[in-house]
Amino acid sequence: MQEKIHHEAVGQEGRLYIPPTGLLRGEPALPSSKYYTLRYLLAATLAKGESSVAFPANSDDSEALFRSCRALGAELTWDDTRQEVLRVKGAGRPYSAEPITINVGNAGAVLRLVLGISALLPEVTFVTDHPQSLGRRPNRELLEALSALGADCAATGEEGYLPITIRGGKLHGGRVTISGARSSQYLSALLFLAPLIGEPLEITVVDDLKSQALIHITLHVLREAGIVVEHDAALRHFSIAAGQHYQTSEYSVPGDYPSAAALLSACAVTTDPASQITLTRLRPDEEIGVELMGALRAMGADVVVEGEMVRLRGGRRLRGIEMNGDGAIDCIPVLVAAACFAEGESVFYNIEGLHYKESDRINDLCMELRRAGCIVTPRDDAIIVRGQPQGVEGGVVVDGHSDHRLLMALAIVGLRSNRGLTLVGTGHIAKSYPHFFEDLQQLGVEVR
DSSP: OOOOOOOOOOOOOOOOOOOOOOOOOOOOOOBOOHHHHHHHHHHHBBBBEEEESHHHOOOOHHHHHHHHHHHOOOOOEETTTTTTTEEEEEEEEEEOOEEOOOOOOOOOHHHHHHHHHHHSSSSSEOOOTTTTTTSSSSSSHHHHHHTTTTTEEETTTTTTTEEEEESSOOOOEEEEEEEEOOOTHHHHHHHHHHSSSOOOOEEEEEEEEHHHHHHHHHHHHHHHHTTOOOOTSSSSSEEOOSSSBOOOOOOEEEEEEEHHHHHHHHHTTTSSSTTTTOOOOOOTTHHHHHHHHHHHHHHTOOOEEETEEEEEOOOOBBBBOOOGGGGGGGGHHHHHHTTTTSSEEEEEOOOOGGGGGSOTTHHHHHHHHHHHTOEEOOOEEEEEEEOTTBBBOOOOEEEOOOOOHHHHHHHHHHHSSSSOEEEOOOGGGGTTTTTTHHHHHHHHHOOO
């Protein structure tokens, strides 16, 4: 039976020690994809009738999503005691005569996509109990687009911080522009909203478009839900016809690639050639997975992909890489951690969007990696790593900055440090991967 890890401090500001570890072996059960869970649940909520979502993600972000779907009129019930199948009775186009308040926790993607849908309602206020994290993430571009469609948007500060109140209900179609330079979530929000406006809508993306792989996931889910979106190959122009309706369906959520990246990177840096991790439920054609596997192979990791199974053997000498990180942006922190132990220099570029996550994943990550003994240089849109195959000293306390991705990256560094690392803020791992440290323990790490 898997032992429950007790964080030293109460709540999310916990503390754990990651000792140097040379051998990892096992077949941990991956969390389900956050990306697909969010989009499938919203599609089911917007369909009139009952849908099912098998293997939805179970995390703090999921709880924020469930609250949001219920606020939009959906009824959610578990089909089994193991909580593997969620039944969703959607109301179709959401409606509420009374003002609604939604606490979105620290879930940025939930906030942005539900912000779009909320423009159909008379009044929705979004709040957070994480003012130092999600409360500092900008939403201005999305709010400007919703205002152009007829919604009245009131936010905090010029950059559109929480709390935010949307007064909508009487939207019009036509043409709208959206910037994707800071987040692709703004575009995904408009794509989910568009079929319910009642008039044709054309969306033009201006500036850059970050994380295009996530737009492809949005389009894939919309197709599964019966929504037709015409678009060009460059993902710059989108056309959504009026009169479309979300269809009920039976969805199945695959495994989560950013979580897989953490485990695979951890195994890749181990020194014992007997190290081996096997993961399942990973769709081989998912763009993020293709980018991740390409990066690990370029580093020299021994990776085998067979259908939805991925196996990585450790104990190999890693080499530095140059990687355009936009296609697997949420995997970058753990790949940076792995590169700290590769031969030569690594450059991860086109990652400016990491500044606007739960933490500043460029500057905050580099600060903590340096504290551990790694040689890293932050840039506006890049991280440069000088690898140290011999390992780093460690023996210090590092801060996860309330960010689950940073915690995973720092845990990897702890494995290859001479004196281990003490991580603080470890309770924040529950945002996406609540049993991450338990899984490390089962793989052979004496987490304490």
